[in-house]
Amino acid sequence: MRTVVAVAVLLAVLAFAIARPRRLPEAVAAVPAAALVVLIGLVPLRDAWHEIAFLAPTVGFLAAVLVLARLCADEGVFAYAGALAGAAGRGSPRRLLAVVFGVAAVVTAVLSLDATVVLLTPVVFHTAALAKVRARPYAYACTHLANSASLLLPVSNLTNLLAFSATGLSFGAFAGLMALPWLVVVAVEYVVFRRFFAADLATPAVPYEAEVPRPPVFALTVLAATLVGFGVAEPFGIAPGWVAAAGAAVLAVRRTRRPGLARELARAAHPSFLVFVFALGVVVLAVRDNGLSTLVNAVLPDGTGLAALLAVAVLAAVLANLLNNLPATLALVPAVADRPGLVLAVLLGVNIGPNLTYAGSLATLLWRRVVHAHDIRPRGGEFLRLGLLTVPACLVLGAVALWCGLLVAGLA
Template sequence: MNTVTAEIVSVVLLLGVLAFAVVRPRGLPEATLAVPVAVLVTVTGAVPWPEARAQVGSLLPVVGFLAAILVLAQLCADEGLFTAAGDLVARACGGRTGPLLGGVFVVASVITAVLSLDATVVLLTPVVLATAARVGARPRPYVYACAHLANSASLLLPVSNLTNLLAFTASGLSFTRFAALMTLPWLAAIAVEYAVFRRVFAADLAAGAYPPRPREDPPGIPAFTLVVLALTLGGFVVTSFAGAEPLWAALAGAGVLAVRALAKRETTVRGLVRSANPLFCLFVLALGVVVKAVVDNGLGAGIDAFLPDGSSLPALLAVAAVAAVLANLINNLPAILALLPVVAAAGPGPLLAALIGVNLGPNLTYVGSLATLLWRRILHTHGAAPDLGHFTRLGLLTVPATLAVSTVALWGALQLIGV
């Protein structure tokens, strides 16, 4: 197979895999098509077997971490952490929609940063829906906040997003240096989102709410779970300085909560395996091989020729914009896999700018990130389907603004902190 043919075939196969993941006919898992396609590009020589094996090997620690953090997030939900957070926000807002929106922003941002965007989409969104219903508020501002913050608030830590983990592995940065450089962009993105939400959803917020009725059995704050989470977060820092994978800290935290839940018969081994979503993890591995076929047969060279050199502010803005466009064309996970070979060689500045693009850009379209697709699916199951036109208009207001402000903040952090 010549290079041009291999590139065309690889692109068509990648788009087919992504389309299948979006539609999921008959509810089939994403891996149903991705795995055979990964085998196909290997058998046809679009990706030589040694390179495919190396790609899978490089992704295994990242995917293992993803599985561990999914289990950890589910166990936190089982312990009542998200329900307690929703109850706390409902009581604190006192029937006022402004504080309620602010509370949702805080909770969603923290959960996304610490437990990853999947926890916000899958576990927090239903709680937010229930909380809005409990206080008689229109739910749209709060559930849309979950979708946007699952992407925008995932900038802070290497563990906040699968794209972050991939970039972190290639960056050479420590856990704390990564977090220090991304703190200002994270805060900037959240601030812009909040300002836009207050304006766009002014009518929904003006509709008001009422103080929640006291619960007969209010959910308590799971102190043990919070301690385990804090120790797990500390473990991420320790493993970074020790040169070990963050996977081990995630496994330790999930293991402690899993043993406790099994001992109390609050979960089962089968339930733990299901919460790790092994078929989705398999999809990520297969997708990595398919994306490598696209990158190696022409896309990588095209990106290298198109992206500017250096870490100047105009260069960082251009990298972030290209990354955002690419994320909306082929999804953010394939986008960062395609960008990494180029931006990692350019240094931490362009790499983190690309991360801003692939994390914030998906707020423009449903297909930009798998998390947004999952959020849409969850709202459908709860009878609160989002409106495509409204989602797109909101994205047109937030995405360019958050990209610009967060990238400027990154440039400022690079000047102040250095790499």
């Protein structure tokens, strides 16, 4: 009965987050749900506070990087990237797709998947309109790469941050092991997109002279310094959130005279979503401690070879689509925390898997709202077909690439 109640509460929270009736914040359901599981004894109060403390550095980073991304957008970084993409595409739909893939993969890796969904997607729509090409392939590329291209760095995704400490790896070692899977997965996505959207990409090239603005040198320099700072600060025990906050502070200094700046930055951090993450962590803890951990431990493989990596990645992908990728990460990582290869395999599953269904990640749900605002209505069947072509291939080839990296590093 405790398991049934815990799962029912989690599903109710996720259903509310997906539907968002009257556009209410996700925290409206998650906070009472977290309080409920504590009040009825599914999670001891001390354990709930411990989970919140565990999540605090990760949530702090999320807030800082959201503010950093917003300030980068205000400085013109995304508009500049869109203009460069348009100029490099030169009116060719196929060439533009390759450029958008590159830009989206880099933005996702450096500024996290939320920046790709919220800030890059509108720029891609604008670029497609100027180039007079159909926007569908590029819009879908943003959501797919927001998920699958977030494998590279510990700071590319909330799921990566949650799992990073469990790997026992340094920032550089994590990036080194995930670099090949990242490249392989992006390449697989690109090949599938070229065939899936062949009709959209077959439209004749239109001569297009893009006006590329002056590069936002200051913002790009701060962004590069922040990225380097993630790797430099990690050996000294400085959390990534502090590095991202420093980068945001440097960019914010240029705008201190702007009226309402503090209010804008507070909105950019999406405080209600941060509260939702804390509350969701407590609800997932209730599920984990009341049956899910036992089930996960029973089905997890014992080894760390290629078969085990693939099995864990598939399990993580399935759970991501059933429970959403954030709960799936919180449920699986503790079970494999002593095996870095399997932790990275979990990340393959929870980052690639959400490209199969809308419910796989909150970023995908947010992407749906963004594209609806631009008069594109993604069809569930089309999304699923594209996911069936990309997700299994990316999981298999990504697991093989990860296994190769682990062999070279002596961790397989």
